[in-house]
Amino acid sequence: MLSKSQISLVKSLHQKKYRKEEQLFIVEGLKSIFEFLNSPYVLHTIYATSDIFPKLANLSHKQKKIEVSDNDLLKISTLQHPQGIVAIFEIPKNKYFNHMEIDEMTIVLDGIQDPGNLGTIIRTADWFGFKHIICSENTVEVYNPKVVQATMGSLSRIQIHYQSLIDLLKSSSLPKFGTLLQGNNLYETTWPKTGFLVFGSEGNGISEEILQIITHPLTIPGSGNTESLNVAMSAAICMSEIQRNILK
Amino acid sequence: MLSKSQISLVKSLHQKKYRKEEQLFIVEGLKSIFEFLNSPYVLHTIYATSDIFPKLANLSHKQKKIEVSDNDLLKISTLQHPQGIVAIFEIPKNKYFNHMEIDEMTIVLDGIQDPGNLGTIIRTADWFGFKHIICSENTVEVYNPKVVQATMGSLSRIQIHYQSLIDLLKSSSLPKFGTLLQGNNLYETTWPKTGFLVFGSEGNGISEEILQIITHPLTIPGSGNTESLNVAMSAAICMSEIQRNILK
Numbered sequence: 001m002l003s004k005s006q007i008s009l010v011k012s013l014h015q016k017k018y019r020k021e022e023q024l025f026i027v028e029g030l031k032s033i034f035e036f037l038n039s040p041y042v043l044h045t046i047y048a049t050s051d052i053f054p055k056l057a058n059l060s061h062k063q064k065k066i067e068v069s070d071n072d073l074l075k076i077s078t079l080q081h082p083q084g085i086v087a088i089f090e091i092p093k094n095k096y097f098n099h100m101e102i103d104e105m106t107i108v109l110d111g112i113q114d115p116g117n118l119g120t121i122i123r124t125a126d127w128f129g130f131k132h133i134i135c136s137e138n139t140v141e142v143y144n145p146k147v148v149q150a151t152m153g154s155l156s157r158i159q160i161h162y163q164s165l166i167d168l169l170k171s172s173s174l175p176k177f178g179t180l181l182q183g184n185n186l187y188e189t190t191w192p193k194t195g196f197l198v199f200g201s202e203g204n205g206i207s208e209e210i211l212q213i214i215t216h217p218l219t220i221p222g223s224g225n226t227e228s229l230n231v232a233m234s235a236a237i238c239m240s241e242i243q244r245n246i247l248k
Numbered sequence: 249m250l251s252k253s254q255i256s257l258v259k260s261l262h263q264k265k266y267r268k269e270e271q272l273f274i275v276e277g278l279k280s281i282f283e284f285l286n287s288p289y290v291l292h293t294i295y296a297t298s299d300i301f302p303k304l305a306n307l308s309h310k311q312k313k314i315e316v317s318d319n320d321l322l323k324i325s326t327l328q329h330p331q332g333i334v335a336i337f338e339i340p341k342n343k344y345f346n347h348m349e350i351d352e353m354t355i356v357l358d359g360i361q362d363p364g365n366l367g368t369i370i371r372t373a374d375w376f377g378f379k380h381i382i383c384s385e386n387t388v389e390v391y392n393p394k395v396v397q398a399t400m401g402s403l404s405r406i407q408i409h410y411q412s413l414i415d416l417l418k419s420s421s422l423p424k425f426g427t428l429l430q431g432n433n434l435y436e437t438t439w440p441k442t443g444f445l446v447f448g449s450e451g452n453g454i455s456e457e458i459l460q461i462i463t464h465p466l467t468i469p470g471s472g473n474t475e476s477l478n479v480a481m482s483a484a485i486c487m488s489e490i491q492r493n494i495l496k
Contacts, residue, residue, distance in 0.1 A: 116364065124481050129471025154474050187492045220488065221495060223377025226402050229484075233372050236481040237488040240468065244435045247469060 002047070002072045010047070010076035010088065016141055023091045025143035029083045030055060035153035036089055044088040049073050052084040078145040091143055097134050097161040099172035102194045105242045107235065108134045110165055110210050111201035115140050117232040119150020121199075124236045126154035128243045134161045134168065134196075136207075169196060169213050176215045178206050179234050183217030186238065191245040199235050250295070250320045258295070258324035258336065264389055271339045273391035277331045278303060283401035284337055292336040297321050300332040326393040339391055345382050345409040347420035350442045353490045355483065356382045358413055358458050359449035363388050365480040367398020369447075372484045374402035376491045381406055382444075384413045384455075417444060417461050424463045426454050427482050431465030434486065439493040447483050 012018035013026050024044055027033050030052060037043060037059070046065050048056060053067045068076075076086050097106075107125055112118050118140050125133055140147060142160045151158075169176055175195040179186075198214065200206035206214065220229060220237055229237075260266035261274050272292055275281050278300060285291060285307070294313050296304060301315045316324075324334050345354075355373055360366050366388050373381055388395065390408045399406075417424055423443040427434075446462065448454035454462065468477060468485055477485075 120478050120481060123474065123478060126474045127468075127470040127477050127481075129473060152474070152476075157473055185495075187495060220375075221491060222375040225377065225405055226371065226374045226400070228400075229375050230368050230371060232481065233368060233375075233484040236477075236484045240485040240488065243469060247433075247435060 002066070002068055002076070006066075007072065007075050010086065013088065014078050014145065016144065019091065019141070019143050024088050025091055025148065026078060026145050027087045027089060027148055028077060028079055028085065028145070029149075030085050032148075032151075032153040032156075033085060033087045035156045036087065039156035041092065041156060042090040044090055046085065046087040047073060047076060048085040079149070094162050095159070096163045097132060097159075097168065099168055099174070102172070102174065104130060104132075104194060105177075105191060106130075106132055106134060106194070106196050107239070108136075108165060108169070108196050108198040109139050110136045110198055110206050111204070112139045112199070112231060113202055115144045115146035116150050117202065117230070118142065119147040119152075119155075120232040121235045122147075122151040122158050122160070123154040124232070124239055126151075126157050128239045130158065130239065132159045132161065134163065134165070136165045137162055165198075166209055166213070169198075169210065172196070176213055177218055177238075178211070178214035178216070179238060180206065180211075180214075180217045180219060181228070183219040186218050186220045186241060189216070189218060189241065191242050197238060197242070199231050199238075202231055250314070250316055250324070254314075255320065255323050258334065261336065262326050262393065264392065267339065267389070267391050272336050273339050273396065274326060274393050275335045275337060275396055276325060276327055276333065276393070277397075278333050280396075280399075280401040280404075281333060281335045284335065284404045287404035289340065289404060290338040292338055294333065294335040295321060295324060296333040327397070342410050343407070344411045345380055345407075345416065347416055347422070350420070350422065350444075352378060352380075352442060353425075353439060354378075354380055354382060354442070354444050355487070356384075356413060356417070356444050356446040357387050358384045358446055358454050359386050359452070360447070360479060361388055361450055363392045363394035364398050365450065365478070366390065367395040367400075367403075368480045369483045370395075370399040370406050370408070371402040372480070372487055374399075374405050376487045378487065379407060380409065382409045382411065382413065382416065385410055413446075414457055414461070417446075417458065420444070424461055425466055425486075426459070426462035426464070427486060428454065428459075428462075428465045428467060429476070431467040434466050434468050434489060437464070437466060437489065439490050445486060445490070447479050447486075450479055 178198040426446040
């Protein structure tokens with residue numbers, strides 16, 4: 001059985017305030033947890049119910065595995081339908097991305113608010129083999145359980161950097177692409193090997209100060225029936241275009 | 249003030265069972281509601297709070313507009329953050345798509361379960377100007393409030409057909425594309441003017457019986473890091489490829 005204080009620690013991590021204080025976050029589901037275990041992320045504790053616990057037999061982290069009742073797992077899970085296993089990992093120190101280390105077209109997110117959108121963008125970036133995503137400081141926190149869940153383990157492989165976008169982008173002379181309602185035809189874009197590709201927030205698009213330093217405005221040609229595409233869809237379409245260009 | 253029976257009617261429509269019984273569904277938000285009003289959908293009633301109600305002044309549906317208190321709106325809304333306006337529209341009769349009426353590459357969904365995914369696919373299809381989406385009978389119901397919300401009004405412009413996919417696809421000699429883990433390179437695909445493009449469910453992909461009649465299996469080339477892409481992302485990427493081909 002879990003002690004009250006153990007339950008209260010994990011439950012506190014449902015909230016941003018305590019994730020920040022403890023520098024810990026939650027991952028759920030066996031597949032995702034194994035992907036984090038096979039990554040540089042540092043495990044704090046795994047809690048699993050009796051049907052899942054035997055699957056952890058090969059893990060060396062003996063002192064960090066705790067078998068719990070279904071009822072206790074229900075208490076600590078963030079999910080409506082818990083998957084029998086909850087793990088806590090350490091939040092790594094935020095590392096600023098230096099424009100000198102760029103070696104790919106690099107995704108930049110300017111104020112994404114929806115956890116599902118951020119999570120899916122990370123998952124799609126992983127599919128296409130991107131290594132970094134740079135987030136403005138007002139982008140939703142990547143260790144929000146809904147973001148982690150939506151990445152389906154991909155967060156363990158993509159480096160996420162929170163920092164001032166204006167400082168980063170101004171320090172680089174590389175092309176800065178951005179998706180807008182009025183830009184050049186995406187399908188006629190020639191992609192450089194390195195550069196930045198900025199996506200704006202769900203409600204407001206790219207912020208005013210970043211707009212001013214976009215060198216290559218892009219538009220995904222549409223029918224004109226609807227005002228906008230969901231940002232995760234725009235990101236998927238653009239990442240696919242970059243991939244298409246790399247494979248050419 | 250709304251009567252108890254009015255409140256209970258709208259609240260019942262949060263559930264599939266009663267939507268089916270009443271043949272009514274809910275749309276929320278001024279922008280989406282106006283898009284449905286400008287479409288063949290038939291209005292049943294609009295409920296709006298005092299700050300939104302004046303914006304309905306130009307509507308001719310006098311008998312169908314009801315001003316409600318914030319508190320009553322909260323009761324009938326399906327949203328965590330209601331937008332001051334809830335409308336009920338009639339569910340149109342499901343119309344089978346006949347393979348003879350095909351005039352575009354046509355999206356087919358085989359068992360999509362997540363309302364957000366279905367909604368976003370509809371929104372993306374609208375962006376690119378697709379007119380029809382065909383859903384297997386086990387696809388999530390399109391009048392689920394979460395689907396309607398995620399379409400952001402696009403549902404008012406896209407015709408959705410629920411029917412047996414096997415009957416439809418077997419009756420047509422046109423190419424049947426499908427996204428799989430092992431298929432031909434998406435970027436090397438030559439798209440015909442008409443044909444079907446099938447996407448499978450989140451958990452299981454395309455069902456066994458449909459797989460057997462796919463003539464053109466496709467794969468979105470990835471890095472191999474992650475097992476799968478979210479189906480709404482795959483759909484967005486493929487629809488963009490079709491658009492690219494049309495514009496060529």
